[in-house]
Amino acid sequence: MARMNMIQAINSAMDIMLERDTSVIIIGQDVGYFGGVFRCTEGLQRKYGEHRVLDAPIAEGGIIASAIGMGVNGLRPVAEIQFADYIYPGCDQIISELARLRYRTAGDFFAPVTIRTPCGGGIRGGQTHSQSPEGIFTHVCGLKILMPSNPFDAKGLLISAIEDDDPVIFFEPKRIYNGPFDGDPNKPAVPWTNHPKGEVPEDYYTVPIGRAEIVQPGEDVTILCYGTMVHVAQAAAELTEVDAEIIDIRTMSPLDVDTITTSVEKTGRCVITHEATRFSGFGAELAATIQEECFYHLVAPILRVTGWDTPYPHAFEWEYFPGQQRISLALEKVLEET
Amino acid sequence: MARTPRLHIPQPPARPGDEPDFSYVELSDAGAVSRPEVTSRARHMENLALELVRVIDDQHKALGPWHPQLDTHDLQVGLRHMLLTRVFDDRMMAMQRQGKISFYIKSTGEEAVSIAPAMALQPGDMLFPSYRTQGLQIARGRNLADLMCQCLSNTNDMCKGRQMPVMYHWARGNIFSVSGNLTTQFPQAVGWAMAAAIKGEDDIAAAWIGEGSSAEADFHHALTFAAVYQAPVVLNVVNNQWAISTFQGFAGGERRPFAVRGLGHGIPGIRVDGNDFLAVYAVTQWAAERARQGGGPTLIEHVTYRAAAHSTSDDPSRYRPRDEAKAWPLGDPIERLKEHMIVEGSWSEKQHEKLVVELEEYCAEAWQEALSYGTMTTGPQLDQHELFDDVLKDIPAHLLAQRDELRSLSD
Numbered sequence: 066m067a068r069m070n071m072i073q074a075i076n077s078a079m080d081i082m083l084e085r086d087t088s089v090i091i092i093g094q095d096v097g098y099f100g101g102v103f104r105c106t107e108g109l110q111r112k113y114g115e116h117r118v119l120d121a122p123i124a125e126g127g128i129i130a131s132a133i134g135m136g137v138n139g140l141r142p143v144a145e146i147q148f149a150d151y152i153y154p155g156c157d158q159i160i161s162e163l164a165r166l167r168y169r170t171a172g173d174f175f176a177p178v179t180i181r182t183p184c185g186g187g188i189r190g191g192q193t194h195s196q197s198p199e200g201i202f203t204h205v206c207g208l209k210i211l212m213p214s215n216p217f218d219a220k221g222l223l224i225s226a227i228e229d230d231d232p233v234i235f236f237e238p239k240r241i242y243n244g245p246f247d248g249d250p251n252k253p254a255v256p257w258t259n260h261p262k263g264e265v266p267e268d269y270y271t272v273p274i275g276r277a278e279i280v281q282p283g284e285d286v287t288i289l290c291y292g293t294m295v296h297v298a299q300a301a302a303e304l305t306e307v308d309a310e311i312i313d314i315r316t317m318s319p320l321d322v323d324t325i326t327t328s329v330e331k332t333g334r335c336v337i338t339h340e341a342t343r344f345s346g347f348g349a350e351l352a353a354t355i356q357e358e359c360f361y362h363l364v365a366p367i368l369r370v371t372g373w374d375t376p377y378p379h380a381f382e383w384e385y386f387p388g389q390q391r392i393s394l395a396l397e398k399v400l401e402e403t
Numbered sequence: 404m405a406r407t408p409r410l411h412i413p414q415p416p417a418r419p420g421d422e423p424d425f426s427y428v429e430l431s432d433a434g435a436v437s438r439p440e441v442t443s444r445a446r447h448m449e450n451l452a453l454e455l456v457r458v459i460d461d462q463h464k465a466l467g468p469w470h471p472q473l474d475t476h477d478l479q480v481g482l483r484h485m486l487l488t489r490v491f492d493d494r495m496m497a498m499q500r501q502g503k504i505s506f507y508i509k510s511t512g513e514e515a516v517s518i519a520p521a522m523a524l525q526p527g528d529m530l531f532p533s534y535r536t537q538g539l540q541i542a543r544g545r546n547l548a549d550l551m552c553q554c555l556s557n558t559n560d561m562c563k564g565r566q567m568p569v570m571y572h573w574a575r576g577n578i579f580s581v582s583g584n585l586t587t588q589f590p591q592a593v594g595w596a597m598a599a600a601i602k603g604e605d606d607i608a609a610a611w612i613g614e615g616s617s618a619e620a621d622f623h624h625a626l627t628f629a630a631v632y633q634a635p636v637v638l639n640v641v642n643n644q645w646a647i648s649t650f651q652g653f654a655g656g657e658r659r660p661f662a663v664r665g666l667g668h669g670i671p672g673i674r675v676d677g678n679d680f681l682a683v684y685a686v687t688q689w690a691a692e693r694a695r696q697g698g699g700p701t702l703i704e705h706v707t708y709r710a711a712a713h714s715t716s717d718d719p720s721r722y723r724p725r726d727e728a729k730a731w732p733l734g735d736p737i738e739r740l741k742e743h744m745i746v747e748g749s750w751s752e753k754q755h756e757k758l759v760v761e762l763e764e765y766c767a768e769a770w771q772e773a774l775s776y777g778t779m780t781t782g783p784q785l786d787q788h789e790l791f792d793d794v795l796k797d798i799p800a801h802l803l804a805q806r807d808e809l810r811s812l813s814d
């Protein structure tokens with residue numbers, strides 16, 4: 066076991082996969098010599114060579130498309146998109162091609178591409194370095210969509226993603242790269258060192274795709290969350306002294322419906338939180354699934370606490386971010402209903 | 404030659420610890436490149452894409468067919484704008500380091516590629532900037548404090564706090580909004596120019612991107628549409644050798660200059676010494692005149708060097724030699740214009756020193772003015788509820804509800 070932050074855990078996952086499987090290659094802007102703008106690929110080019118860790122031209126469409134071509138030709142590319150906000154030039158290749166290749170060829174062709182990309186706000190990045198576009202991609206059939214909330218899951222899920230024969234988009238909440246963040250920007254930053262999930266095996270292991278995790282068991286209300294919001298939700302539950310069952314979705318698609326419904330059937334209440342905008346966001350899918358599966362167990366309406374339906378404003382980052390206060394109010398509100 | 408295909412990995416000439424090496428930059432002598440008529444056919448001037456248009460020579464004299472023959476006043480204005488841009492950049496960088504603003508991008512060493520074109524174009528021409536062309540704002544007379552207020556996200560910020568620092572726009576000054584998403588402005592400028600032609604107006608458009616950004620599909624969209632419709636647009640690629648840690652070879656610059664990309668579309672390509680104010684002025688003037696006369700687009704590659712870090716988040720000593728800027732063969736645009744003016748007798752060291760002091764004072768005053776509108780943490784504050792404005796022209800019901808919710812939180 067070692068102490069790792071999320072960057073080191075992600076680096077370790079790629080290191081192990083480059084070592085174990087010579088078909089694994091890394092491609093992305095500034096990922097080679099420089100080791101990535103967030104340093105996730107640091108040292109990998111030196112170790113595995115320039116033919117396996119490739120710097121790329123600034124063309125997200127080209128990065129995804131070439132990854133598809135390489136994937137079809139037997140490689141297992143891990144493509145980095147420098148910020149999730151810059152994935153859009155690659156969207157045609159992702160949505161029309163990568164996601165549908167297996168289907169349209171009746172399984173004769175597939176491209177086992179993993180797309181890693183940092184997402185989320187909280188770093189004063191303004192509207193082009195803060196987005197959480199996971200809901201855009203969960204709406205596309207043929208993709209697997211993951212977002213870890215801690216170093217242990219980040220490494221295990223990334224290894225699963227790379228080994229998976231289907232295309233995976235692996236969102237990395239950049240605000241928690243260096244430490245868990247409870248939503249209060251005025252508190253000093255904490256490292257992963259003292260967090261149980263900062264303890265990460267140095268060797269190979271996987272965290273299965275399609276399995277949510279109960280972060281904290283509870284009786285009164287279920288909180289569904291992922292990424293940075295897991296830590297904010299925990300803080301809000303503590304603040305309000307609510308006996309909440311907190312579920313880290315981890316893999317939005319495919320979704321672990323059983324874990325969610327079992328919990329909501331027990332608690333009868335549910336608050337969903339994500340950083341992404343609300344309208345047609347992933348929370349809507351969660352809420353719809355719960356009312357279909359557990360309608361008769363619900364004793365209160367399901368509430369969503371999300372980013373506002375606006376771009377992420379530079380000056381009002383913390384007014385925008387769905388913080389502890391808003392989650393706490395939602396918890397109090399669902400608990401009022403009897 | 405290898406018998407099996409082998410993947411080629413572009414290699415920068417030097418990494419940290421190596422001697423800087425710019426032997427790959429092909430130079431022409433000042434005055435050596437011919438200047439065709441603006442009405443010439445693109446295929447008759449393909450040499451312009453391969454050679455390097457230069458006007459100021461090593462003895463600081465201006466010569467050759469591209470010499471724009473600017474009068475003393477214009478030269479002094481150009482020098483002043485470039486210097487002001489540098490002084491402004493230095494101050495904003497210092498303010499970022501003091502935590503007053505969240506982020507900044509300098510244009511040090513590349514001032515000529517904004518200032519000279521802005522001066523060579525007409526005020527009605529629409530400019531589509533990149534994040535490293537603050538000189539366009541300065542050359543068009545933007546109040547410095549307005550730019551600072553944007554960087555501060557304060558109550559006088561033209562973006563109302565919605566954008567990161569340097570993402571300026573200026574509707575009245577005909578300067579479009581800077582986007583964080585690279586290259587998007589390139590084909591948009593072509594569309595603006597198409598509209599001008601559709602409406603029968605003789606304003607033209609100009610756009611700027613970095614050479615790294617030329618890899619994006621939008622670069623090709625721009626060239627295709629500009630060529631097909633012969634849009635009146637000047638497309639500028641600023642080849643400052645680096646795109647963050649990635650050298651220009653990764654955008655395809657190892658084989659042919661970026662200016663050559665115009666030729667395949669039948670668009671004239673001009674490769675110009677981007678640190679030579681007079682040369683940049685002259686080629687812009689040529690391209691603008693051509694566009695205004697119905698000759699269509701021109702692609703200009705400005706050969707320059709990014710002397711500063713990519714941004715305040717970057718540490719270039721991790722990926723290039725520390726002293727690389729000193730070895731750059733085309734010098735510094737401000738020094739070169741200054742030396743030229745001194746040789747011509749229209750400027751002196753004394754005047755220059757005085758001007759630097761004056762501009763620093765001007766900048767310091769502008770900063771005080773900007774601060775009077777607040778910072779993100781002190782002084783007057785923007786109304787947070789305005790974050791719901793302008794998503795759409797009218798605020799829809801669900802956003803009104805969200806605004807009420809935010810209001811109830813702060814009560």
Ligand SMILES: Cc1ncc(C[n+]2csc(CCOP(=O)(O)OP(=O)(O)O)c2C)c(N)n1
Pocket residue numbers: 094123125147151154535583584585612613614615616617643645646647709713
């Ligand atoms: C679509 C998109 N992809 C990636 C980025 C991240 N990024 C910001 S600046 C930059 C380098 C741009 O280099 P270049 O175009 O050469 O301009 P320079 O910074 O050298 O002026 C990159 C990759 C982005 N902003 N937008």
